[in-house]
Amino acid sequence: MPILAMSTLPIEQHLKPIQAALSAHNRLILIAQPGAGKTTRVPLTLLNSQWAQGQKIVLLEPRRVAARLAASFMAAQLDEPVGKTVGYRMRGDSKVGPHTRLEVVTQGVLTRMLQDDPLLEGVAGIIFDEFHERSIEADLGLALSLDIQQSIRDDLRLMVMSATLDVAALKSVLGSDTSVIESTGREFPIETYYRPFSSDEALDTAAYRVVTEALANADSRDVLVILPGVAEITRLVQMLENSTFDIEVCALHGGMPIEAQQAALKLHETRRRVIVSTAIAESSVTVDGVNVVIDAGLERVPLFQPRTGLTRLTTRRVNRASADQRRGRAGRQQPGVCYRLWSQEQPLVAYGEPEIAQADLSKLALEVAVWGARSPEELIWMTPPPNGAWQSSQALLRQLGVLDAAGLLTPLGKQSARWPLEPRLAVMLSKAKSLNALPLACALAALLEGRERVSGSLRDALAQRLSQPRRFPQWQRETKRLMDMASLQMPHKLPLEPLEPLSYLLAMAYPDRVGQFISPGRFKLANGKTATLSVSHPLANEVFIVAVSVESASSEAAIYLAEPITQAALIDLYPATQQWEERVTWSDAQGKLLGEAVQRHGELVLASRLLAELSGEAVQQALLRALKQRPAALFNGKVKQLQGRMALVASIYSNVWPDWSESALLDSLDVWLAPYMTGMTRFSQIEKMPFHTYLMATLSWDEQTHFERLTPSTIMAPSGNRAAIDYEPCLTGRPPVLALKLQEAFGWQDTPAVADGHVPVVIHLLSPAKRPLQVTQDLRSFWLNGYPEVRKEMRGRYPKHPWPEDPITAQATASTKRR
């Protein structure tokens, strides 16, 4: 951004109102388009506010590059070095001093600040920049900050800066009365051309055609092409390199080493460049010299699949906000042109889904547990974590031993949360000490968390780095950092051997991805999913593997990275597998129950042997399982009556009576039914059991008496007959039903009621032919208003039955006039 233009930045006119708003309120929304100058002008202005005196302001930036840049720009404005009034903090790099009052931090640092000091002492306010990007960590940061502000720090200022106009969503968390200040942005004019291509043309050839068109334009300088993925990039780069254009061609994507990425951002001295990039160029990096953008309008995004805990990559159309952001890249430094490889009529959704709605939430779930919240409902979210992904992350964290059965953080969890790694790798490091393999675990974690892509053999890749660390500077830095945290000195050369603990370490981090041989190249994973390696892969015939990097497809998953492991190691590692679990299954072929003892890990059976004799306990469990699969046998009419009665009673006298819902009863079969099953071996024996008797027996004698009084199963009609009350409707919240012949009800002035008179029954008055004549919960009104009409109609049809004029004083009867 040219410094000369500073005084005319669009944000200038809003600085006073921003300052005024934050003096009066503790929350503010600032909407500003790129180029408004918000990132650098707003924080410095706020530093002079009364409420910030003697305290710090924290500015959250989503990326390291942006954080460093913002800090040095602001420091320069104050004519100071970075680290004096303005500083920054990020992983492995920080410049802050005793006088620093404005700290520019990246997301992980903010999370740690909040977790380590929930009072946020010395912090006057937090500014969330680029909040529209909606990363999980920014969402978490805001949720935790709001929690702090609401509970103990109402003086804490929170300001959300965003480029999108989706103010309604922001207000839903910050409060509808939060002020909104809007600033225009500034970019050079950009012409937009639409260049749709037909479905029989490949994306790369279409892109190639449009590159040709752009290069023919005399005004065009460097060209940025945005494609969905590496495969498309590689193909287009090849086509361009084989062409006769006098251009410099470079690829740009996150899988490239940092040095290569940086090289792709720099201007070439003499030649025009065509940069073929993923969405990384949309917001993460700025490519110099570009005034032409060619946008395929597609993005490839990982979608988390809660059922398997795997991620699936899908290619889809970008949202309008992204498309406009991509186009804006053509007008950062001068007027530009944008070619869109779709038609102007093509509809695009307005905004993208936030990351929290579609990503793996295990890291988030761990942070929420560290915060001390039992469930996400205890915090305020702009987009709450979806239930499926949340449950899946809870299950993984329990399997890793980070959470206990009640969902609370375990000691291992506390220890693991301190590693700056995803939960899987953090647990691996926390446990590595017990294997005497901490240095190796650090080296492995640095390799797996790093963004350089490892292909082929993980063992080879690790061995290569261990023997020549200097060739892999990024990996070496990360390894050193982790080893420092573990208080190990990085040896001049890491020990080459032994690499044996490698598979153990991986199995600690990926327990759900242990795979068992099905056929060459095909494995069943512990999460139940089938995953494949190519048949020629060296591990294709292993009995057990740990699949480290797996991408899910519709039916089967593809394994990119795996290591072999032995059965003995698995049994050694997973204590639960050491118990032989008796399993009884019904064999259709043999027509009998078969007993097996198995060592299970998730969906895998690591080992099994047939049992000659079945234990009573195992048979009982098999029968209970069968009953759960065929619950209709259990919930017969008599049981349903009891359930209905209990539902009615519980709805009036809550918390006193037990839960007899279907799910509660199925979950507690062990308690209330199993004791009566001793010696039973067949399902047919169970079906004949008087379940309702056993259910009643779970109540004490006093409770039974009370229960019978509240919900009598029959009621005495004026005719002297007992009529049964049907409580099944109570299961769905409706009142109980009493059906009886109309003539039996003569003399009943008011509707009879149950539950100490709280609930009048619904009376079905029947004709002599047992057809319902009237359904009423208000008998008195029926006698007065409805009965005369019914009488007129029925008297002729059933002359033998009494149809008195005054039913209230008439003698009730079950029979005809004269027997």
Add this chain to the structure above:
DNA sequence: CTCTCCCT
């Protein structure tokens, strides 16, 4: 046969 970012 692989989107992207981040952590005391």
